[in-house]
Amino acid sequence: MSVTTATELHWSKNRREPSWLVKFFDNKAVLVVACLLPALGLLGVFLTYPLGLGIYLAFTDSTIGRKGIWVGLENFEYLFTDPIFWNAVFFSVFYTGIATIGKFGLGLWLALLMNQHMPFKSLIRAIILLPWIVPTVLSAIAFWWIYDPQFSIISYIFVDVLGWRTTNINFIGSEWPARFSLIVANVWRGIPFVAISLLAGLQTISPSLYEAALLDGASAWQRFRFITFPMLLPILAIVMTFSIIFTFTDFQLVYAITRGGPVNSTHLLATLAFQRGIPGGQLGEGAAIAVSMIPFLVFATLFSYFALARRKWQQGEGND
Numbered sequence: 141m142s143v144t145t146a147t148e149l150h151w152s153k154n155r156r157e158p159s160w161l162v163k164f165f166d167n168k169a170v171l172v173v174a175c176l177l178p179a180l181g182l183l184g185v186f187l188t189y190p191l192g193l194g195i196y197l198a199f200t201d202s203t204i205g206r207k208g209i210w211v212g213l214e215n216f217e218y219l220f221t222d223p224i225f226w227n228a229v230f231f232s233v234f235y236t237g238i239a240t241i242g243k244f245g246l247g248l249w250l251a252l253l254m255n256q257h258m259p260f261k262s263l264i265r266a267i268i269l270l271p272w273i274v275p276t277v278l279s280a281i282a283f284w285w286i287y288d289p290q291f292s293i294i295s296y297i298f299v300d301v302l303g304w305r306t307t308n309i310n311f312i313g314s315e316w317p318a319r320f321s322l323i324v325a326n327v328w329r330g331i332p333f334v335a336i337s338l339l340a341g342l343q344t345i346s347p348s349l350y351e352a353a354l355l356d357g358a359s360a361w362q363r364f365r366f367i368t369f370p371m372l373l374p375i376l377a378i379v380m381t382f383s384i385i386f387t388f389t390d391f392q393l394v395y396a397i398t399r400g401g402p403v404n405s406t407h408l409l410a411t412l413a414f415q416r417g418i419p420g421g422q423l424g425e426g427a428a429i430a431v432s433m434i435p436f437l438v439f440a441t442l443f444s445y446f447a448l449a450r451r452k453w454q455q456g457e458g459n460d
Contacts, residue, residue, distance in 0.1 A: 247334025280396030341375035381444035
């Protein structure tokens, strides 16, 4: 009798069927879209729309205060006959190539040095980061003072202190000295980014590889060639890609020091696009110069992709 009573009294509350709203937000695809939507919105407003507008303006004759009409390839046809544009293309490639080589040579040397056991290692790393931390405009103003034809500290040392010269050095008053002066400033500013990035890559290499190489009698150069460089190559490719992009699109450093002078000899494509588009008022022409930078940036990205694809063996895969 007690068993029957217990069975009759046993009951459970029926679980309510989830509403359509709960089912909707439990859907994985909906959650993915909801999480990505804010980021996609920001990218659309601050990246996609300006990029699309810039490409559209490149095919119009728009000026400041006037919408302009569609002119097709007219802006590009004019640029192909403009010697100042081709001078900017040459200097952009030259500036990027020389500065990237300098930054990677010195940056790799600093990374290898900081990877060794030394006193005050943390302090040295912090000091090396200073050029990268300082705002670009402040760095440019400092170099503008260093390169000043009248008040340059370098000229003061060479003329008044050491007596090696009788006149001040004209760093930014003529074509090639101004170009190399800008490259030196860019290398000084970019070394910390390369050095710290490569140092992070060096610290991921297992010390057991170096110990095995030492037991086999490998020299320092052989350890670098057959262990350090191959293991560091994926990071080298990524850092080099970012360095090329940052250098090729440099604007603040060049514009603050030389404004593209003397006689338009130090214009990069970015500074020339700004000069033609904003102070010059030719928005269509400036946009066309900016759009002409895209093939170079695509090449830098593809370089990184193919360089990484060739190192699949490090992830346990075969090379294609």
